[in-house]
Amino acid sequence: MIDASLFSSALTALTPILFAALAGALCQRAGVFNISLEGSLLVGCFGAVAGSWYTGSAWIGVVVAVLAATAYSLILAIGSITFDGDPIVLGVASNLLAVGLTSFLIRTVFGTEGSFSDPSLRGLGQFGPIPGQSLLVYLSWLAVPALAVLLYRHPWGLRLRGVGERPEAASSLGVDVTKYRYGVILAGGALCGLGGAQLALGSVTLFAENMTAGRGWIAVVAVMLGRAHPLGVLLAALLFGLAEAFGFRLQGIGLPQQATDAAPYVVTLVALFLSNLKRKKGQPA
Amino acid sequence: MSRVRLIAVPVAAALVLGAILLLATGTDPLAAYGAIVSGAFGPDGIGDTLAYAVPVAGMATALAIPLRAGMVNLGGEGQLVLGAISALAVGLYVPGPGPVKVILALLAGVIAGAAYAALAAVCENRLGVPLLISTLLLSYPAMSLAGYLVRFPLKDAGSSLPQSPQLTEGARLPEIDGVTTGIFLVVAVIAVYTVIDARTPAGFETKVTGWAPRFAAYAGIDRPKLTLRLLAASGGTAGLVGAIAVLGFPYRFIDGALITPQYTWIGLLAALLAGASPLGTLLAAVFFAALTSGGFAMERATQVPRELTAVLQAVLIIFLAATSGVFKRKAKRA
Numbered sequence: 227m228i229d230a231s232l233f234s235s236a237l238t239a240l241t242p243i244l245f246a247a248l249a250g251a252l253c254q255r256a257g258v259f260n261i262s263l264e265g266s267l268l269v270g271c272f273g274a275v276a277g278s279w280y281t282g283s284a285w286i287g288v289v290v291a292v293l294a295a296t297a298y299s300l301i302l303a304i305g306s307i308t309f310d311g312d313p314i315v316l317g318v319a320s321n322l323l324a325v326g327l328t329s330f331l332i333r334t335v336f337g338t339e340g341s342f343s344d345p346s347l348r349g350l351g352q353f354g355p356i357p358g359q360s361l362l363v364y365l366s367w368l369a370v371p372a373l374a375v376l377l378y379r380h381p382w383g384l385r386l387r388g389v390g391e392r393p394e395a396a397s398s399l400g401v402d403v404t405k406y407r408y409g410v411i412l413a414g415g416a417l418c419g420l421g422g423a424q425l426a427l428g429s430v431t432l433f434a435e436n437m438t439a440g441r442g443w444i445a446v447v448a449v450m451l452g453r454a455h456p457l458g459v460l461l462a463a464l465l466f467g468l469a470e471a472f473g474f475r476l477q478g479i480g481l482p483q484q485a486t487d488a489a490p491y492v493v494t495l496v497a498l499f500l501s502n503l504k505r506k507k508g509q510p511a
Numbered sequence: 512m513s514r515v516r517l518i519a520v521p522v523a524a525a526l527v528l529g530a531i532l533l534l535a536t537g538t539d540p541l542a543a544y545g546a547i548v549s550g551a552f553g554p555d556g557i558g559d560t561l562a563y564a565v566p567v568a569g570m571a572t573a574l575a576i577p578l579r580a581g582m583v584n585l586g587g588e589g590q591l592v593l594g595a596i597s598a599l600a601v602g603l604y605v606p607g608p609g610p611v612k613v614i615l616a617l618l619a620g621v622i623a624g625a626a627y628a629a630l631a632a633v634c635e636n637r638l639g640v641p642l643l644i645s646t647l648l649l650s651y652p653a654m655s656l657a658g659y660l661v662r663f664p665l666k667d668a669g670s671s672l673p674q675s676p677q678l679t680e681g682a683r684l685p686e687i688d689g690v691t692t693g694i695f696l697v698v699a700v701i702a703v704y705t706v707i708d709a710r711t712p713a714g715f716e717t718k719v720t721g722w723a724p725r726f727a728a729y730a731g732i733d734r735p736k737l738t739l740r741l742l743a744a745s746g747g748t749a750g751l752v753g754a755i756a757v758l759g760f761p762y763r764f765i766d767g768a769l770i771t772p773q774y775t776w777i778g779l780l781a782a783l784l785a786g787a788s789p790l791g792t793l794l795a796a797v798f799f800a801a802l803t804s805g806g807f808a809m810e811r812a813t814q815v816p817r818e819l820t821a822v823l824q825a826v827l828i829i830f831l832a833a834t835s836g837v838f839k840r841k842a843k844r845a
Contacts, residue, residue: 301829311832314583315783319828322776326821333816334536440651443585447644484659488652495640495648502639 232471234358238429240467242267242438244366245421246445247452247459248373249414254454255377256410257390261317262302264442265324266415270295270422272328275342275433276335284348284427288362291426292419298324299415303408321442329435343432350427362424369417373456386410418442444494451498462497469493521830529823538815547820550808551801558689559807564800565690566769569697569752570778571796572704575787576748577642577741579708580720584745586646587775589653590628594620594750596657599675599757599764600665602682609681616682617696617754624750625743627653632742636735642742654770661766673766684758693755700748705789717741721787749775773821777803780828799824 246263253260270291277283277290301320305311336342350360377383388396389406397403425441426433444466451465452458473486530540550556570587577584584590598620605615627649634645658673667676684693708714720727720737728734752774757764777799785791806820 305829305833309833311829311835312783315780315832316829318776318779318783319825319832322773322780323822323825323829325773326818326825330532330816330818330822333818443647447648450641450644482659482663484655484662487658488655491648491651495634495645498640498644498648499634499638 232468232475234356235474236464236467236471237356237359237363238467239470240463241363241366241428242421242425243441243445243448243466244460244463245369245417245424246442247448247463248366248369248456249417249421250445250449251452251454251456251459252373252377252386252410252417253414254449255390256386256407257393258302258306258407258411259313259317260302260411260414261314261443261446262299262320263414263418263445264438264440265317265321266295266299266418267422267425267438267442267445268321268324268328268436269298270419271426271437272331272422272433273419274423274426275347275431276331278348278427278431279336279344279346282346282348284350287348287427288350288420288423291423292416295419295422296412296415299411299418303411307404307407307411325436328433332433332435341432341434341437343430347431348427349431350424358429360424360428362420362428365420366424367460370456370460377456444490447494447498451494451501462494465497466490466494517834518831521827521834524830525823525827528826529819532819532822533815536815538813543809543813543815543819546809546812547802547805549805550812551805553808556804556808559804560797560801561690561694563772563804564797565694565697566752566756566772566774567778567781567800567803568701568793568796569755570749570774571781571792572697572701572778572789573745573748573752574775574779575782575785575789575792576704576745577738578721578782578787579714580717580737580741581724582738582741583643584628584631584646584742585643585779586628586631586648586650586653586746587749587779588770589646589650590624590746590749591753591756591769591775592657593627593653593753594624594746595753595757595764595769596660596665597623597750598754599678600660602678602758603665603676609679609683612682613684613758616758617751620750620754621747622750624753625747628742628746628749629739631746632735632739636738642738646742657764658766661764665764667763675764678758678762682758683762684755686760689760691755691759693759696751696755700751701789701793708789713740772803777824780824784828784831 246267250260250263273294274287274291278287302313302316305316306313332342333339350362352358353361354364377387385396385401386406389401389403393403425437448459448462448466451462469490473489476486477483533540533543551560570591574584574587598616601619602612602616605612628646631642631645631649634640635642661675662673665675667674684691686692716727716732716737719730720732720734753769756769778796781795781799782792784795802820802824806817809815809819810817
């Protein structure tokens with residue numbers, strides 16, 4: 227039941243969620259509530275496939291994904307920071323916009339409905355010692371310590387957390403709150419672009435309508451479970467990836483797919499209960 | 512003046528953006544917009560608009576109820592589907608005359624949705640998991656459960672699709688010109704919500720909690736109890752919408768049929784847009800339903816993908832959210 231290929235498939239499930247969850251953690255630390263991760267991931271998926279299709283290079287696809295998702299995250303940045311709009315409304319709307327826009331584009335650009343794949347579409351391919359994993363998988367792991375160092379060992383991180391915890395105080399010390407918040411949202415968009423590229427060009431090479439299927443929402447949960455710390459977020463995302471991979475395995479011994487589909491969500495909910503039992507009540511994350 | 516601008520500017524901006532998209536695909540924007548309007552409100556389209564408005568307005572109301580107190584229920588899909596599958600099971604297996612079956616099935620839908628949403632409230636009240644997260648996380652297992660039930664115990668043996676058998680003739684909600692009579696139930700729920708919201712202490716407590724949570728706590732409003740009640744009402748309404756959906760055409764549960772059209776998310780947008788006010792939510796929901804059914808007509812008339820209307824909808828909300836933020840700030844300064 228538990229062997230190397232279980233971990234390999236857990237890693238495949240983990241990577242897009244991890245990228246999106248790191249994006250969410252970064253935003254949370256700067257006091258931005260970002261629930262548009264789902265939409266950014268989906269835009270990243272579409273950008274990756276479009277870029278790879280038009281240029282014949284998966285890596286240009288990754289660049290396009292990053293650019294597209296970063297540009298997309300401007301909706302939340304401009305809407306919530308410059309115009310002071312409600313981040314929840316903007317998040318829900320931009321997630322719906324991503325579904326509508328990519329479904330519209332798949333029909334007008336590729337001329338198909340539902341999903342698009344083509345033998346000449348280039349995937350990311352395999353990299354490094356672990357079979358079936360792309361370079362982006364390793365990049366997502368590197369991002370964890372990199373962000374931890376940035377947040378807790380670098381002046382930027384100190385200012386960024388100051389912006390999140392005491393915006394007025396940070397502002398009075400000359401830290402430009404607006405600039406930092408724009409920065410985290412756009413950087414979050416870029417991370418989601420990488421996650422989307424891994425999802426669309428990693429273990430499969432295709433774009434399907436709404437292919438993120440709630441991964442961006444799971445990332446929101448992972449941010450909460452991991453207390454918006456890069457390492458905590460990694461553990462939370464790993465828990466989810468393992469539950470998903472284990473679920474696939476259980477299907478092999480005859481459990482219905484629907485039971486195992488539900489497993490990661492139930493496991494996450496239980497993990498939240500347990501982590502709350504240890505924590506004092508009354509400090510909402 | 513400012514109120515007119517508050518709506519007019521975002522609408523105009525969304526229309527311009529849509530026109531640019533249409534021009535990019537080589538379509539005359541005026542023709543496409545004309546097709547949307549005539550498709551949504553013309554003699555052929557008004558029935559479709561109403562049929563679509565029933566679940567959207569129902570879900571919008573369901574999600575508006577806790578939103579009035581500032582609580583976001585992200586688990587509408589799970590509550591909707593659970594209500595639908597429970598109503599279906601009762602409609603299929605409980606013996607008795609038709610009308611009794613229909614009433615029991617509707618009740619089963621309400622109870623299933625309410626109990627499931629109440630569970631999410633318990634998660635916040637007792638276990639410290641924020642409502643936003645608990646409702647969302649509980650939603651997925653509910654959808655999986657319904658998917659399982661309709662593939663195995665409740666499957667239509669004569670079909671290869673993941674769908675249940677049809678309900679017998681007597682156990683259905685009849686249709687009038689293609690619109691389910693469930694529309695009266697949804698209107699009744701909205702009427703009750705309007706009265707409770709405007710005229711009762713419960714409605715006042717809810718609004719006060721939404722306006723100023725700390726003041727509400729100070730004034731002795733029991734937040735956990737309020738959360739539980741609001742979520743039960745919200746989930747119950749969502750479950751009712753699910754029950755109406757299976758008791759109406761096509762009189763069966765089809766896996767994914769309540770999820771793919773995005774009733775829940777469009778409903779949530781309508782509720783958010785209207786600040787959860789009962790009539791505003793209804794208006795916004797009907798407007799979105801008209802846009803969607805107009806989109807199908809536009810696709811038939813001009814070959815432009817109907818998803819354009821989903822884009823217009825979302826863009827409109829984004830512009831509205833942004834401009835309302837600007838007005839909020841101006842009001843604060845004044």
